[in-house]
Amino acid sequence: MIHIEKDLWPYIEEKVDEQKRQQIEGHLETCEQCFGYYIDLLEQWNAPGRLSDSFTETAIDKINIQQPFPQKSLQQKSSSHTSKMKTVRHYLLAAGLTLLLMASGIFQDILHITDQTNLDSRPSMTDSLMQKTDSWLTQLLKGEDQ
Numbered sequence: 001m002i003h004i005e006k007d008l009w010p011y012i013e014e015k016v017d018e019q020k021r022q023q024i025e026g027h028l029e030t031c032e033q034c035f036g037y038y039i040d041l042l043e044q045w046n047a048p049g050r051l052s053d054s055f056t057e058t059a060i061d062k063i064n065i066q067q068p069f070p071q072k073s074l075q076q077k078s079s080s081h082t083s084k085m086k087t088v089r090h091y092l093l094a095a096g097l098t099l100l101l102m103a104s105g106i107f108q109d110i111l112h113i114t115d116q117t118n119l120d121s122r123p124s125m126t127d128s129l130m131q132k133t134d135s136w137l138t139q140l141l142k143g144e145d146q
Helices: 005-012 016-031 032-044 055-065 074-104 106-113 116-120 125-144
Strands: none
Touching: 005 016, 005 116, 016 032, 074 106
């Protein structure tokens, strides 16, 4: 088997044409010796524009210092959980009381207290607004005629 060790540097630096690149990649898939040599070369290679080794640590330190959203402590998480549970309990209590009052007929009794004849004798809100608007326009038109 022919090994391609001499072609690996140009391949790593992307200085080979497309046909040669495909040949090298095909060979690396089948030859363990060349693939091991390729991995060794990659470890030695300094990529252009490569970041320094301390860049990651420095960036993480800056992120930890400038956290826009402070992390909740365990006590804050448990108090928020307690608050949510309290809200759920209040909703359940209100729903239960509403069902109890509906079943007992209290809401129906409140409706019967209202005098139906009094409600029927009064004009609706829409009718009263229309009447007031009509009288206002009539007065306005009479004022223009004079």
